[in-house]
Amino acid sequence: DLVAAAEPLPPAHPGPESGDVALLQYTGGTTGVPKGAVLTHRNLRANAAQGRAWVPGLRDGAETVYAVLPLFHAYGLTLCLTFAVGIGATLVLFPRFDADQVLDAARRRPPTFLPAVPPVYARLATAARERGVDLTSIRYAISGAMALPPATVDLWDQVTGGLLVEGYGMTETSPITLGNPVAPTRRPGTVGVPFPSTDVRIVDPEEPGRDRAPGEAGELLVRGPQVFAGYWNRPEETAKVLLPGGWLRTGDIVTMDADGFVTVVDRIKELIITGGFNVYPSEVEEALRRIPGVREAAAVGLPTADGEEVVAAVVLDAAVGGTPEAIRTACRTHLAGYKVPRRVVVVEDLPRSQIGKILRREVRDQLLADG
Structure with missing residues (x-):
């Protein structure tokens, strides 16, 4: 019709x-x-x-x-x-x-x-x-x-x-x-x-x-x-x-x-430069997701007096668990020392776009706001 x-x-x-x-x-x-x-x-x-x-x-x-x-x-x-x-x-x-x-x-x-x-x-x-x-x-x-x-x-x-x-x-x-x-x-x-x-x-x-x-x-x-x-x-x-x-x-x-x-x-815009070395967030996130108990992860660079440091926000599987220090230790198996997150912050969820993509910029802003 x-x-x-x-x-x-x-x-x-x-x-x-x-x-x-x-x-x-x-x-x-x-x-x-x-x-x-x-x-x-x-x-x-x-x-x-x-x-x-x-x-x-x-x-x-x-x-x-x-x-x-x-x-x-x-x-x-x-x-x-x-x-x-x-x-x-x-x-x-x-x-x-x-x-x-x-x-x-x-x-x-x-x-x-x-x-x-x-x-x-x-x-x-x-x-x-x-x-x-x-x-x-x-x-x-x-x-x-x-x-x-x-x-x-x-x-x-x-x-x-x-x-x-x-x-x-x-x-x-x-x-x-x-x-x-x-x-x-x-x-x-x-x-x-x-x-x-x-x-x-x-x-x-x-x-x-x-x-x-x-x-x-x-x-x-x-x-x-x-x-x-x-x-x-x-x-x-x-x-x-x-x-x-x-x-x-x-x-x-x-x-x-x-x-x-x-x-x-x-x-390019999300590249982390720490101690003069380039760190790609996706490489850090891939290493984090390989660790038992880590369901999702986002790696960002936060400013320091000497440049940036790698910080990761992770969502844990409640059935497996894990601690920030244990996660950092496990990262050393897969990453060079300068790529290992200096801090790991456990969060309930990660901000996403309307199609489900993790928004690193918002993760970074929230970590900065939380100190």
Whole structure:
């Protein structure tokens, strides 16, 4: 009835090749004042098409996508909306992620494709195992926004029998630029290889015109049809990230192996410098999560008279427990001395964004406020 009553589109309506603005996607809330990223119709259509090409075996008109991500976030906007609509999928919308609600829905309308963040996969797989709910209908799962622990991949594979792969993106790229193959050739711990029609470079963060040697860590630059048009009414901010030739500075430090698989080391702005040494928070957090009893962790740099010190906020598993000093001692097994947190603070929960990403800046602010 809706289609029958619709008026034809005007001849000048925006199309896939249009450079017309589709929306302003606000970003930057975790690092500073939010900025409106200008995404065009071409940006959004291109990224949906790239996602369609990336996943083998998709059945147009026959998939069921579960939208546990908010549609106002770039990740949910593409994978849960433009991509899903583009393949004619059934889209099951949730007001927020609730494991029991998702499992109840799965019994009525089994999902086949689930884009989410790592904590969602861990909680959902655990709850499904406890309740005896079958999730083997989920053939594809793509994780983003934060590092995907190998233990979560193993748990998900055991519960669903499907493939959970990690990708990489940012609001300024609509958002996806790299992904692991949706195949046994995936490499957990990496964010994969460039999407179709996407070029990458790894450069010196201080001199972005100079490429780093193969295998050496550097800032990731990306170029492709999904790269945004700039920040709304912020030409100076735009000039800082959009370089000649269409290259976008991501602000992320990465390495690339001989086969082209990229591993994210950390964000430039969240780098901790202690005693003249660089410490990447993600490396500290990974070491912390390997310690029995530590469920979640965030590492930040707090100011001292000589620079910064590494401080960690951790959420403990009540059934296992642990003390801050025991956690610090355990860290020494996995980290060089200067990377071991000088302090470990036990908290009940960690601040998160609306898609579940841990907000290090808010962790830092709270630790400073608490002294």
